[in-house]
Amino acid sequence: MKNKYKLIATAAMGLEALVANEVKDLGYECTVDNGKVIFYGDPLAICRANLWLRTADRIKIVVGEFKATSFEELFEQTKSLPWGDYLPEDAEFPVTGKSVKSQLASVPNCQAIVKKAVVEKIKAHYGIQSAWLDEKGAVYKIEVAILKDMVQLSIDASGIGLHKRGYRADQGEAPLKETLAASLVLLTNWKPDKPFVDPFCGSGTIPIEAALIGQNIAPGFNRDFVSEDWDWVGEKTWEKARQEVEDKANYDQKLDISGYDIDHRMISMAKENAFEAGLGELITFKQMQVSDFTTDKEYGVIIGNPPYGERLGERPEVEKMYKEMGKAFASLDTWSIYMLTSHEGFESLYGRKATKKRKLFNGFIKTDFYQYWGKRPPKNL
Incomplete structure (x- = not known):
């Protein structure tokens, strides 16, 4: 061999x-x-x-x-x-x-x-x-x-797709794949010592993926793979790889991660999923609409996957919410803000042109990842 x-x-x-x-x-x-x-x-x-x-x-x-x-x-x-x-x-x-x-x-x-x-x-x-x-x-x-x-x-060699981390006890109607959620976090300038907020957290996928990244916990730590049963890969090889996962995890890394959603059922779901991932004590979930968001913290990152308004009947409500979000975030000049949506008029509704856009696919939906970069923190921070 x-x-x-x-x-x-x-x-x-x-x-x-x-x-x-x-x-x-x-x-x-x-x-x-x-x-x-x-x-x-x-x-x-x-x-x-x-x-x-x-x-x-x-x-x-x-x-x-x-x-x-x-x-x-x-x-x-x-x-x-x-x-x-x-x-x-x-x-x-x-x-x-x-x-x-x-x-x-x-x-x-x-x-x-x-x-x-x-x-x-x-x-x-x-x-x-x-x-x-x-x-x-x-x-x-x-x-x-x-x-x-x-x-x-x-x-x-994987079996079930790698996006199936094993922590989702429940999910909403249109859940974000865990792999895409992790990608959104990795495409930002977030560091584990900075505040992190998801104002449209749904079942908690983005905050959970951020917490895994923040503590360097391998995404596959909590699941099985089809190649674990292959003799030529070997049980000892898998044991070695899993020991590496344990050794490299930084469980002492403090995190300031919050997830908000207007739907209290989603918040309950997010809490359940976070506990399933072993991160229940690390992430704060709270029911709140985006227009009510305020913070005294600085140099944080906001990542959101808001409703897109794909259905015609939902569009006016979604567009109103984008405008309210723009007003709520307007004073957050030290924060970097990242939003994923398929709505082509997002920038004009939000009230600001993005620093950068990146084309991504959420399933089969063509979207843009709008990036608004905040002020850089002083070197001593």
Whole structure:
């Protein structure tokens, strides 16, 4: 078994650079492509990436890449790969697929051919005589991805997507993905020793992600991963990676993080989620509308994912709220303010042109992350 693997950290559009920074912070060189960051590492790298990457969607291991324009080529090339190095003889290996701008356009046929080729290789590798494999062991989800006739075969090392941190006991109607929430925090100038406010906290995702970042707690500390059951990664490797998580956490870091929402049910939900994440004592949640926000603190950061007014009936109310927010925040000249919304008229309603805008996608909704930078604190602060 080789020690270095080609790994992919998949990323939402516009977040690739953030994922790349996180991969580099783990100590791995990487390259950035559309929707993914590519790097090389040993089994410990697979564990670390799953545990630590806050902004990636999942981790995949590339088994092989080749060109195929016929089903015969797809079968033979797939069969030639060293599947026995990855899959035990009792592995459960469902095959998913996608094909874009390729001659092999039928995804179900491609999936079936890859499945058949892997079965043949596993039978030959382990000397299995029976017609069928006993797929009752650990799960190795194989993906066949074809782009312009180039085939990539990979195995999913995460299982449930990395945005599923494990702390969400409950959520609202349109919850922000944890990976996007973490990205919003990382795109700001916030430091753990500064005040942090989310005036539209909903079920608490942004404040919780900020607290995890503030105390350097790995986002995957509270959940399981499919590759924990893989013998070639090994229980000891996972134990080492999880011990690193514990050693690097800074539980003594004091935090000033608050979340507000107009809906008292959301506040109850946010408190429950924060306690589930083990952060209940660190974050203050309170029912309040944004127009009532005041503070004597300075040099803090406000991050919000307010209602967008996507539905026509909600639009006038949302636009009124944007105007009220602009008035409430007008005197906060030392604070940096960041708002995510799809409303193209946000700046005029808020009353100020943003210092900078960044295009992001909240699910399938195209949004802008409006950034208003406050005064820099004196050097002695």
